[in-house]
Amino acid sequence: MDCTATSALLDDYVDGLLGSQAYCEVEAHLVACPACRDEVAQLKAITDLLAAHAEPEYAPDFTAVVLARTTQSAWTLSWLWPAGAAALLSALVVWAAAGLRPAAPAVLAWAGAAAGGLAHGALNMLTAAAGAAPPVIAAVAPALTMACGLCLVLAACVGLFGRRVWATAQAARVLMV
Amino acid sequence: MITPSDDHLVAATQAGQSEAFGTLVERHRRAVYGVALRMLQDPPAAEDAAQEAFVKAYRALGGYEGRGRFRPWLLTLTANLCVDRLRRRRGAEVSLEAAAEETGLDPADPEPGPERQVERSQLAGLLERAIARLPAAQRLVVTMVYMNGMSFEEAAGGLGIPVGTAKSHAHRGRAALRRLLSPHLAEV
Numbered sequence: 001m002d003c004t005a006t007s008a009l010l011d012d013y014v015d016g017l018l019g020s021q022a023y024c025e026v027e028a029h030l031v032a033c034p035a036c037r038d039e040v041a042q043l044k045a046i047t048d049l050l051a052a053h054a055e056p057e058y059a060p061d062f063t064a065v066v067l068a069r070t071t072q073s074a075w076t077l078s079w080l081w082p083a084g085a086a087a088l089l090s091a092l093v094v095w096a097a098a099g100l101r102p103a104a105p106a107v108l109a110w111a112g113a114a115a116g117g118l119a120h121g122a123l124n125m126l127t128a129a130a131g132a133a134p135p136v137i138a139a140v141a142p143a144l145t146m147a148c149g150l151c152l153v154l155a156a157c158v159g160l161f162g163r164r165v166w167a168t169a170q171a172a173r174v175l176m177v
Numbered sequence: 178m179i180t181p182s183d184d185h186l187v188a189a190t191q192a193g194q195s196e197a198f199g200t201l202v203e204r205h206r207r208a209v210y211g212v213a214l215r216m217l218q219d220p221p222a223a224e225d226a227a228q229e230a231f232v233k234a235y236r237a238l239g240g241y242e243g244r245g246r247f248r249p250w251l252l253t254l255t256a257n258l259c260v261d262r263l264r265r266r267r268g269a270e271v272s273l274e275a276a277a278e279e280t281g282l283d284p285a286d287p288e289p290g291p292e293r294q295v296e297r298s299q300l301a302g303l304l305e306r307a308i309a310r311l312p313a314a315q316r317l318v319v320t321m322v323y324m325n326g327m328s329f330e331e332a333a334g335g336l337g338i339p340v341g342t343a344k345s346h347a348h349r350g351r352a353a354l355r356r357l358l359s360p361h362l363a364e365v
Contacts, residue, residue, distance in 0.1 A: 011348040017329075045362045046355045049304055050323040055211035056305070059224055062210070063202045066228050070198065070235040 001025045006036050014043045183247035202231055208325055209255050215320050216259035230255040249327045253335025256317055300361050307357045315350030322347050
């Protein structure tokens, strides 16, 4: 094997990718050829240098930021739709129980979902500002989000139908008296 | 204390233990950031890309089944993310000839005398600058294979290129680095 043929195999030789026959042929040539030996030595030196090269420095809070971003993403995926669904369900329950006007459930559902979404967004902003999700916030987030939706639904009920309920109660009191 | 394997930590993350994913981030962040930095050549952009790579990995873990191959999978994800970003800002590549001129690594000028006594740390700095001047494809495969221990098959599979092409990129990149750094290699 001459230098030209050997040179074409040196990369694979250094990378340990040659078959046994080609490997032996290259070895035999290297014994007799200082120029190819020098080329192999330099390729190995570069390869060793690359393998031992330290990775560059990075921001010290890298992991905390990554976890905050994953937490934020997980909350968005996990709680936005459940919060909206809970608000919608609560609106339907209130509607069914009270026998309200046909337009009422749509208004209540929209209001509840909006409240849940707003609460959820506020929690996400809190998380981003803190750099990571504090365990307490993470623990109460789902309940808080749904509670916001339910509160707004109840507030809307009182606002829309409170007068009628109050009037009915007053009439019942008068009748009882 | 037994150090948990990547597969163990992946399984724990899939089961909802976010602290397990934190350990994975700690374990691989230098490699991920290294790939991103060498590809994008811009520390703030590389940091953002590295963070995004971990977030993408976190979201994709539900369907991850590459037992024992988390690191190659993660680095491939990072590389592809960086390739996408590079495509958006085409024209940033610099030729090797220009690199030799810019970095002062001209092989024809061996810098004789005391200045040639390059310490290993200085050589590492020269190596980093030389890698930065490689064409993007060579830089990427050299980083994945020679610096992070991925096989040519893993790098090629992850990048969607033939194994022969991956080898060609790696060997050309290494040859270019050898040409640029040969005056200093005797000092190692």
